[in-house]
Amino acid sequence: MGKYxxxxxxxxxxxxxxxxxxxxxxxxxxxxxxxxxEAENWKQVYKNDPVGFENKYQELRKExxxxxxxxxxxxxxxxxMPINGQYQGILQGDMGYSYVYDRPVQDVLAKxxxxxxxxxxxxxxxxxGITIPLGIFCGVKRGSKRDTAVQVATIVGYSIxxxxxxxxxxxxxxxxxxxxxxxxxxxPGSNFTGMKKYLDELYYMALPLIVMTATSLGGMTRYVRxxxxxxxxxxxxxxARAKGLRxxxxxxxxxxxxxxxxxxxxxxxxxxxxxxxxxxIENIFGLNGMGRIYINSLTQKDFEVVLLLQxxxxxxGLMGNLVIDILxxxxxxxxxxxx
Numbered sequence: 001m002g003k004y005x006x007x008x009x010x011x012x013x014x015x016x017x018x019x020x021x022x023x024x025x026x027x028x029x030x031x032x033x034x035x036x037x038e039a040e041n042w043k044q045v046y047k048n049d050p051v052g053f054e055n056k057y058q059e060l061r062k063e064x065x066x067x068x069x070x071x072x073x074x075x076x077x078x079x080x081m082p083i084n085g086q087y088q089g090i091l092q093g094d095m096g097y098s099y100v101y102d103r104p105v106q107d108v109l110a111k112x113x114x115x116x117x118x119x120x121x122x123x124x125x126x127x128x129g130i131t132i133p134l135g136i137f138c139g140v141k142r143g144s145k146r147d148t149a150v151q152v153a154t155i156v157g158y159s160i161x162x163x164x165x166x167x168x169x170x171x172x173x174x175x176x177x178x179x180x181x182x183x184x185x186x187x188p189g190s191n192f193t194g195m196k197k198y199l200d201e202l203y204y205m206a207l208p209l210i211v212m213t214a215t216s217l218g219g220m221t222r223y224v225r226x227x228x229x230x231x232x233x234x235x236x237x238x239x240a241r242a243k244g245l246r247x248x249x250x251x252x253x254x255x256x257x258x259x260x261x262x263x264x265x266x267x268x269x270x271x272x273x274x275x276x277x278x279x280x281i282e283n284i285f286g287l288n289g290m291g292r293i294y295i296n297s298l299t300q301k302d303f304e305v306v307l308l309l310q311x312x313x314x315x316x317g318l319m320g321n322l323v324i325d326i327l328x329x330x331x332x333x334x335x336x337x338x339x
Contacts, residue, residue: 008325012318017078019314024074027303034099035060037301096304100297105308109293113312115185116289119205120278123212131217132263135224139259140251142229150221158218165215166284173207180207183286208285212278224263231259264327 039057046053061067065076065083075081077096079089088094095105138147157165174182185204186192192200231237232255240250279291286292290309297305 005322005326008322012322015318016311016314020078020311021074023307023310023314024077025070027307028070028073030301030303032301032303033066034303035064035066038064038099095308098297098302098305100300100302100305105304108305109290109308112288112290112293115205115287116278116282116291119209119212119281119287119289122205123209123216126209126213127216127220130213131220131224134217135221136228136251136256138221138225139228139232142225147225151225154218154221156218157215158222160215162211162215162280163284166211166281169207169211169214170284173210180204183284185286185288205287208281208287211285212281224259227259227263228255231255234258265324 035057038060039053042053042056046056058067062084065073068076068083072081073083075089076083076087077089079087079091079094081087081089093106095109097103098105098108101108134150138150141147160168170182173179181204186197186200187204190200232251234255236258237250237255240254241247245254278289279294281287282289282291283295290312293305294309297303297309
């Protein structure tokens with residue numbers, strides 16, 4: 001398994017480099033000149049000196065590395081080739097500079113990334129804590145009234161778009177009941193510190209977490225249910241019951257292990273999709289997360305930030321596939337890879 005993981009990591013590095021090059025080329029082809037935009041700030045200084053303005057523009061192009069070939073700029077962005085005589089790329093810890101926020105990109109993304117990762121992991125834990133027991137129950141009690149009620153509820157929940165559910169939850173819990181704030185990350189005007197600050201942020205994140213968890217329950221519950229029904233119809237389950245094993249042992253030791261393989265793929269894929277789905281949630285609730293930064297950076301043509309965020313999602317996707325393969329081996333020793 002160790003050799004397999006090392007080999008997969010090597011493949012992931014190659015795929016990452018290819019995708020990063022393609023993404024860099026895509027953004028390089030966008031008809032937007034950062035040097036020209038920066039030069040506009042000097043228009044008043046060179047109002048009566050067009051030659052001086054043009055020289056300033058060329059100076060900015062050279063400073064930003066825009067006078068170089070796009071492949072040279074890519075290698076400089078990675079950090080394996082110097083730009084203007086200096087190595088200032090990802091390998092050197094320089095993730096680029098945000099001209100909108102006037103700060104290094106890593107400083108812009110530090111807190112939003114923390115918030116997004118927190119809310120996604122929390123929503124995943126809550127979702128799995130509900131869907132897995134509920135799916136197992138529905139699979140075991142297939143055809144019962146409670147199973148039918150859950151199926152109707154999951155179909156309705158699965159059919160409603162996320163933004164409609166978010167508006168509905170805001171109307172019920174924030175406007176009608178007044179339990180939660182409508183949007184934001186903290187109480188306006190507050191200067192809380194320590195645990196009080198943390199609890200205040202949790203209070204503002206509670207409703208977005210509820211929405212993210214609730215909107216993901218439908219599809220996941222139905223999938224766990226169908227996997228359990230399929231596992232319970234296997235010959236090995238009939239044999240276990242014929243031997244007189246207790247029903248709990250049959251369900252949780254035999255049926256659940258056989259149902260895990262397709263569920264693992266769904267769970268990891270669901271976790272990755274939540275990251276993309278949180279873009280909408282963060283914008284609706286005004287959360288300071290990567291989704292909001294991503295939309296703002298796109299609209300304001302801050303492509304250094306957008307490119308790094310795209311690479312983050314690429315890494316998440318590649319790591320997700322590796323985690324799926326490793327979890328397969330733990331769930332079923334028959335498919336472990338040793339080479």
